[in-house]
Amino acid sequence: MMRNIKIVAFDADDTLWVNEDLFREAEDKFFKILAPYAEKAFLKEKLYSTEIKNLPLYGYGIKAFVLSMIETSLKISGNKISSSLIAEMINIGMTMLKQPVKLLPGALTAFKTLSQKYKLVVATKGDLLDQERKLHKSGLTKYLHHIEIMSEKNIRGYKTLMNRLGVMPQEFVMVGNSLRSDIMPVVKLGAKAVWIPYALTWQHENINTGKLPHGFIKVDKIEDLLKIL
Amino acid sequence: MMRNIKIVAFDADDTLWVNEDLFREAEDKFFKILAPYAEKAFLKEKLYSTEIKNLPLYGYGIKAFVLSMIETSLKISGNKISSSLIAEMINIGMTMLKQPVKLLPGALTAFKTLSQKYKLVVATKGDLLDQERKLHKSGLTKYLHHIEIMSEKNIRGYKTLMNRLGVMPQEFVMVGNSLRSDIMPVVKLGAKAVWIPYALTWQHENINTGKLPHGFIKVDKIEDLLKIL
Numbered sequence: 477m478m479r480n481i482k483i484v485a486f487d488a489d490d491t492l493w494v495n496e497d498l499f500r501e502a503e504d505k506f507f508k509i510l511a512p513y514a515e516k517a518f519l520k521e522k523l524y525s526t527e528i529k530n531l532p533l534y535g536y537g538i539k540a541f542v543l544s545m546i547e548t549s550l551k552i553s554g555n556k557i558s559s560s561l562i563a564e565m566i567n568i569g570m571t572m573l574k575q576p577v578k579l580l581p582g583a584l585t586a587f588k589t590l591s592q593k594y595k596l597v598v599a600t601k602g603d604l605l606d607q608e609r610k611l612h613k614s615g616l617t618k619y620l621h622h623i624e625i626m627s628e629k630n631i632r633g634y635k636t637l638m639n640r641l642g643v644m645p646q647e648f649v650m651v652g653n654s655l656r657s658d659i660m661p662v663v664k665l666g667a668k669a670v671w672i673p674y675a676l677t678w679q680h681e682n683i684n685t686g687k688l689p690h691g692f693i694k695v696d697k698i699e700d701l702l703k704i705l
Numbered sequence: 706m707m708r709n710i711k712i713v714a715f716d717a718d719d720t721l722w723v724n725e726d727l728f729r730e731a732e733d734k735f736f737k738i739l740a741p742y743a744e745k746a747f748l749k750e751k752l753y754s755t756e757i758k759n760l761p762l763y764g765y766g767i768k769a770f771v772l773s774m775i776e777t778s779l780k781i782s783g784n785k786i787s788s789s790l791i792a793e794m795i796n797i798g799m800t801m802l803k804q805p806v807k808l809l810p811g812a813l814t815a816f817k818t819l820s821q822k823y824k825l826v827v828a829t830k831g832d833l834l835d836q837e838r839k840l841h842k843s844g845l846t847k848y849l850h851h852i853e854i855m856s857e858k859n860i861r862g863y864k865t866l867m868n869r870l871g872v873m874p875q876e877f878v879m880v881g882n883s884l885r886s887d888i889m890p891v892v893k894l895g896a897k898a899v900w901i902p903y904a905l906t907w908q909h910e911n912i913n914t915g916k917l918p919h920g921f922i923k924v925d926k927i928e929d930l931l932k933i934l
Contacts, residue, residue, distance in 0.1 A: 539763060539768040542772060543795065543798070546775070546795065550788055550795070555792055558788070559787075560784040573763075603833070604833045604856050627834040
């Protein structure tokens with residue numbers, strides 16, 4: 477059992493609801509559109525490197541993803557790609573933004589139970605409006621004490637969050653699927669962290685397992701939290 | 706003089722720094738690119754209606770603007786526009802995102818002086834990462850108690866902000882250039898508001914002056930705040 481915890485903070489995408497699957501489906505559509513120009517493995521690499529190049533300027537989220545798809549298609553085709561295919565990419569993004577929210581099994585039960593004992597927080601990165609839309613659709617907001625949408629989940633961001641909530645690191649536990657964003661910076665601050673791996677992880681969120689931090693707990697599914705909290 | 710004020714909250718775009726000018730310049734580039742297809746007035750109307758249609762899905766900010774430019778160009782040209790022109794639109798967005806921040810005259814003086822007496826807050830809407838970038842570049846963050854980036858500046862958003870800051874409406878004054886976003890919802894909550902009109906206003910932020918709210922103060926420039934606060 478974890479002791480002295482006041483705040484339980486959750487990542488959202490791929491921790492509370494399905495997200496990476498939507499990006500993978502969208503990428504597959506993109507690879508099909510671009511199939512006349514290049515093979516899937518090449519396209520995947522080019523799209524990823526465009527996304528990483530644009531990250532400091534665009535940040536995370538679906539709009540950034542769509543702009544990076546369009547940019548990649550222009551570069552790979554030498555500006556020869558037909559405009560109707562670019563229209564398809566815009567539609568891919570709109571479809572993603574309109575997608576219903578699919579809660580992961582056990583998320584609602586965990587929220588209902590834990591909210592009776594702790595203050596619950598969602599700390600997520602990505603697009604402000606889109607994350608608010610998903611939270612609203614999720615039906616989880618009524619259990620929440622606070623929502624924090626961060627431009628980057630790093631040490632500074634988590635420090636700001638704990639200050640805002642008025643808690644010490646040892647009173648704070650973060651739950652999420654990304655070692656890079658949800659676990660490492662939190663553990664470095666002396667707070668607690670629970671890692672719940674998700675079946676799919678965006679390449680950018682992977683870390684070299686040689687650098688795995690210590691001092692966090694790994695569980696298989698969100699309901700397992702009820703055994704330790 | 707305003708009395709019992711604890712928090713002075715500022716809008717950012719076109720209140721603290723130049724913003725609308727960047728969008729106007731970008732639009733002008735867009736109109737030139739699309740000149741072979743339609744006249745400026747027609748393009749302006751089409752771009753605006755696309756932006757408004759996309760607002761609930763995309764929200765505010767430069768990425769949303771670029772996606773709406775591309776969509777408008779595809780529609781107006783019947784998907785005939787050349788891909789190299791779409792590449793130009795992506796570049797317009799990147800240029801906007803890399804732009805230095807031009808503070809409006811008096812903003813720094815006002816912040817320095819008012820921060821000795823009040824807690825200062827920036828409450829802005831738009832793109833999370835881009836607004837953080839501009840705040841950072843502005844040099845104003847060291848005078849700030851809190852930064853709130855809102856997906857929509859409405860009554861609910863301001864209520865949440867005041868709760869988070871732990872102030873009553875009568876202890877809160879909002880300063881901004883948009884009657885729709887900075888003044889009306891704040892006055893409706895019983896808080897105070899100071900309107901500083903900016904030379905350019907995005908059509909969406911205009912309100913019918915027949916519906917002008919009561920109970921706010923209008924000043925000509927940000928330094929005039931020092932006479933009333």
